[in-house]
Amino acid sequence: MRRMPTQQAFRVDGCKGRDLDQAVHRGRSGISSSKLGRMRQAFRAVPLLFAMALLVSCTSSVTPQHERNVLVIDMIVKLDRGDYWRTIRMGAEVAAKEYNVQLNYMAPSNENDYRDQIALMEKSIARRPDAIILSASDYEALGQVTDRSSYYDIPVISMDSEVASTKVKTYVGTNNYEAGQKAAERLVQLIGKNSQVGIVNFVKGARNADQREEGFLDYVARFPGIEVVDIQYCGSDEELAYRLTKEMLAKYPGIDGLVSLSAESSIGAGRAVSDLGYGGIVKMITFDNPPEMLELMQEEKVQAMVVQNPFNNGYLAVAAAVQAARGEKLEDRIPTDTKLIDLDNMLWPEHQKLLFPFVQ
Template sequence: MRGVKWSVLVGLWLFTSLLAGCGGQSAEPAIVTTPLQIDMIIKQKDSEYWNTVKLGAEVAAKEFNVKLNFRGPDRETDIEGQIKLMEASIQAGPDAIILAAGDYMALAKITDQAIGIPVITMDAEVASARPVAFIGANNYASGQLAAERLSTLTGPEAEIGIVNFVKGARNADQRLEGLLDYLARYPGISIMETAYCGADQELAYRQAAAMLEKHPGLDAIVALSGEGGLGVGRAVREAGLVPKVKIVTFDSPPAVMEMLQEGTVQATVIQNPFSNGYLAVKQAVEYIQGLEVPDRTDTGTKLIDLNNMMWPENQKQLFPFVR
């Protein structure tokens, strides 16, 4: 299997997953004759992760007769742009808004203004009492997962760099908190530097290259996003430090999985973006129809390495579908 091109595997498994998601679900919400209007406002409108979220949301929209407006800024760091999208959505008055907040505090005020419009948060929370539900990963636990594997790779004495994504995003902060809390049990592990790449692969590459030059004794870098992992992997590879400098990252874009196969990346913590999108739309419909929805839905994470990436149960999460 290692000789098979990873992009081909992605296509085959994702196609199978989509079929499973479309045909294998029993829909609790009633199918309405007039389409419901639901706005989904995400952090960045074009990336591997968010495109998979969109696929899941579109499957649910088709299943439950929803007109889905999928919107997001060009960059995850464009918090003001996301606030403006929320303002426009509230003005339009859809049946529900699904929000993946780019900044926990900055999106709170505008979310508070969504009076009479149900708000579901997905992927990252917001500091507002308005949302009726959250769908996404347990990001603190995800950070702990990454730290546990990192400490195994480096041992109890190590110098480590961190490349996070957007400072102020709730999931970014929680992943970092979980990582640092776990590593605190090892007094010999030193965090040499923490950078924020804004989910920008090129910036992550430059930051990682600078870390490697500034800290020649660096043993590992943990990237807390997929885009960050791609930039870090490229920097370590170009510096000729594979496999001396270990890399633990997040998410499973095809390029990260190829780096895992070739040994540049040692492990990645994967989420379930397809299920995030699908369940956010489904629970929005349920809430609109007066059905009970859970306050929190944990869509799960798992640590993947070269040893377990081809296990059938892990393929289901690498190429996510709704169970």
């Protein structure tokens, strides 16, 4: 709004506003009392009109047009800590900035308790965001609350770990069955076709955990001489993974190879193998790339890592949520790749980007 000069004199019926009182007191000729009354009313209205115009101007400047087009997207993941989830969040926040999204990132403190995630989903649905991104800690248990979101026309994007709901718009993430097969193939190459194997998994019932385990077991089932002697679940608790691995190695001292299927299970299992002096003797394939695993791989106590692309998972999930919120059609699945990284290829540039996503 154009600002009015402070010294400008308003005119009503040919009389300057600053001379109004003088006209009244001096009895200026040609101005009747009724005309003076109308002039007074007009001048009383000027400050009010000016204030209203100023208010409209200020309101417009506080709420620019682009801010009124912001989409609100809730992202509910499995755990509130860990490099893997931190990298997912980083990718999601980059996409949120690009797509003009208000991203609300939420996670329980315990991946093993799906009830916390259900509560987060219920709170999210009550807020009516434009879309929800969910990494379900339990495939079956999160299905009903995911279905409920469709009653309010809130699209749900499944990321990292799938959910038992036909209402999700798409899945973004790793082909977990294939990733389990990659781990099994490399372990068989290392230990041979007549050997004993142990598995340290994370959450039984989580779709990605189940699919990785299934892929691994289906691959080693091709070799009758390979025996899977034990499968343990640590609930994404590093200390529990440590204890369970020590117990497994004590109970089955003939184990030739171990696979751990998440970052937390890998940290605990890797530390147990190292502390017991089995590093390099018991061959290990791990998942994800926490710093502890990189160190153990350089010490040749871990032979290879199946590394996902969590940055892409987060970024593409937000991009898909934006499309869903706009009513656009999505592919059923948006896959992100995994790489099998070892000492021989860890310095490849494309692998360095996966191993060290926070280094610019």
